[in-house]
Amino acid sequence: MKKSAARLILLLFGVLFISGSLLAHHGEANYDTTTVVSVKGTVTDFQFINPHVQISLDVKTDKGEIEKWVGEARSPSMLGRIGGWDKNTIKPGDVITASGHRTKNGANFLRLIKVVLPDGREMGNL
Amino acid sequence: MQDQPPATAMQYWVYELRVEEPPMTVWGEAQLAAAKSSFGAHPYPLGETNDPVYKSCLPPGVPRIYTHPFPVQILQTQEQVAMLFEYDSMRRHIYIDGCPHDTSLGPSRMGDSIGHWEGDTLVVDTINFNDKTWLDRVGHPHSDALHLTERFRRAKDHLFDDITIEDPKAFTKPWTAHLDFLLRPKWRLEEQFCEEGETFQGIEEKETTPGK
Numbered sequence: 001m002k003k004s005a006a007r008l009i010l011l012l013f014g015v016l017f018i019s020g021s022l023l024a025h026h027g028e029a030n031y032d033t034t035t036v037v038s039v040k041g042t043v044t045d046f047q048f049i050n051p052h053v054q055i056s057l058d059v060k061t062d063k064g065e066i067e068k069w070v071g072e073a074r075s076p077s078m079l080g081r082i083g084g085w086d087k088n089t090i091k092p093g094d095v096i097t098a099s100g101h102r103t104k105n106g107a108n109f110l111r112l113i114k115v116v117l118p119d120g121r122e123m124g125n126l
Numbered sequence: 127m128q129d130q131p132p133a134t135a136m137q138y139w140v141y142e143l144r145v146e147e148p149p150m151t152v153w154g155e156a157q158l159a160a161a162k163s164s165f166g167a168h169p170y171p172l173g174e175t176n177d178p179v180y181k182s183c184l185p186p187g188v189p190r191i192y193t194h195p196f197p198v199q200i201l202q203t204q205e206q207v208a209m210l211f212e213y214d215s216m217r218r219h220i221y222i223d224g225c226p227h228d229t230s231l232g233p234s235r236m237g238d239s240i241g242h243w244e245g246d247t248l249v250v251d252t253i254n255f256n257d258k259t260w261l262d263r264v265g266h267p268h269s270d271a272l273h274l275t276e277r278f279r280r281a282k283d284h285l286f287d288d289i290t291i292e293d294p295k296a297f298t299k300p301w302t303a304h305l306d307f308l309l310r311p312k313w314r315l316e317e318q319f320c321e322e323g324e325t326f327q328g329i330e331e332k333e334t335t336p337g338k
Contacts (some may be wrong), residue, residue, distance in 0.1 A: 012199045012315070013307035028167040030333050050321050052329060070332055075211060077196065077316035102331045116136050 031101040031111050038099040039069055039110070046074050048087045055090065055115070057098060059108075069108040071098040071115070073126040083125040094118050100126075141193050141263035142164040142232065143289070143303035154296040163264025172330035177260065182329065183320035185214050187235035187259030188252065189274060189289060192305055195265070198286075199315050203278055207241060220250050229254045233270055248278040261291075269295035271304045283309040 024027060041059035053073040058066050079085040095118055098109035112126040142165075150158065162170040164180055178184040186194060196212040209218040220239040233256035241250040252274040261268045268291075275290040286300050287305040291297065320326065 012197055012310055014312050029331075030171045031162065047324070049324055050148075051324070051326065054324075054332075056327075071332075072329065075196070076162050077320050078320055080316070081310075081313055105334060107333060107335050109333045109335075 017034055018089060024114050028120055030103050030105075032104050033101050035101070036104045036112060038097055039067075040095065040097045041067075041069060043090050043092050043094045043096060044068075045092060048079075048085075050075055053085075055096075055098065055112070057096070067108055069098070069110065071100060071110045071112040073112045073115075079126070083123055085123065089123070090115075090117065134165070137234070142266065143193065143262055148266060148301045149298045150266075151294075151296060153269075157267035159297070161260065161267070163260075163263060163265040166264040169188070172245055172326050173334060177263070177265070178258065179260075179263075184258070185216055185235050188218065188237055189291070189303075190260055191236075191261050192214050194288070196318055197310060197313055197315065198307070207250075209237070210315060211332055212318050214319050215317070220248075222248075223282055227251075227253055232256075235259050237272070237274070246275075250276040250278065251272075252276070261296075265336060267296050268293050270287055271295050285309065293327075 028080070037120065039059045041057035043055060044058050045054075045056035047054040047056075053076055055071045056072070057069045057071065059069050061067055072080055074082075076085075076087075097116040098110060098112055099114045100112040103109045114126065115123045117123060160176075162174055162176045163287050164170055164175045164177060172180055175181050175187040179186050179190075181230070186273075188200050193215060194211075194213040194216055198212070199210040201210065205223045206307070207220040207222060207300075210247065211217060216236065218236050218239055220241040222241045222243070224242075224307045225240065227240055229238060231295040233254050235256060235258060237252040238254040239250055239252040241248050243249070253272075255268065255270055255272040257268065257270045259268070260266065261272075271293050277286075279286050285307040287307070289305065290300050292300040
């Protein structure tokens with residue numbers, strides 16, 4: 001970085017990034033990272049907020065019952081610039097397939113790895 | 127938008143500064159043993175961590191801020207080099223106008239930084255830290271005697287930070303780490319912090335509530 005006489009220099013640096021699946025996630029102890037679980041359901045809520053984006057789904061079981069699931073992704077800022085998301089990427093009523101690592105105690109909670117949107121697009125880097 | 131640098135050069139420092147263990151004192155080893163990090167070889171669940179960032183959403187401090195994978199924006203004027211971190215909206219002001227350290231308001235999480243140029247290398251000296259932060263996300267400690275010396279230089283689209291860490295209470299000798307940042311001309315800083323009502327502990331509660 002050379003010295004600047006009078007002008008303001010702006011630079012923006014990101015971490016030297018790797019694909020999302022290699023990044024350690026805090027609280028990983030809660031998750032079974034050996035298995036990928038996929039559920040298909042209807043979005044009931046889309047919280048595009050810090051510190052983690054959360055997607056709530058109603059998933060119909062084989063018995064016709066409704067299970068409530070939550071999928072968690074990274075921050076809105078990183079989803080936007082790395083994952084190609086914005087606040088309108090999904091909305092309540094959309095049918096999506098969410099895949100990720102489930103919590104070890106059997107909670108209906110996924111640390112998301114991939115989401116398939118209604119139009120078939122596959123979104124990774126979550 | 128995806129870059130694929132060698133994983134061996136990158137993966138480890140997502141939550142600590144380098145692969146090798148730093149040379150810790152007895153006090154330092156005890157602090158690390160008491161740290162219940164949600165990272166590392168034996169991670170704790172968020173509900174059990176004593177990490178001030180993930181337990182209470184407290185700011186990360188320096189050099190821990192480098193281990194949170196969010197971008198940093200650098201603004202440079204004649205008086206200072208300001209580092210604006212997306213993570214938790216933290217910032218550092220490195221004064222390059224020749225003024226000495228200012229410790230009059232007491233220690234802080236980010237410390238007090240002054241710098242000078244040696245050719246194309248910005249040399250930054252930081253002192254006046256408090257002891258409220260972890261050195262990294264694994265739980266390596268530091269005391270209020272922490273002294274950082276950083277040498278920043280650019281190489282094309284990379285920004286290298288060669289950092290020397292001195293803290294006689296925590297480490298038996300100074301040790302070094304090499305950080306590598308990639309320039310992202312099209313990125314903008316956004317907001318990142320714990321939302322009201324949506325903290326890491328709130329997420330922990332959702333994660334650990336048995337399925338219905």
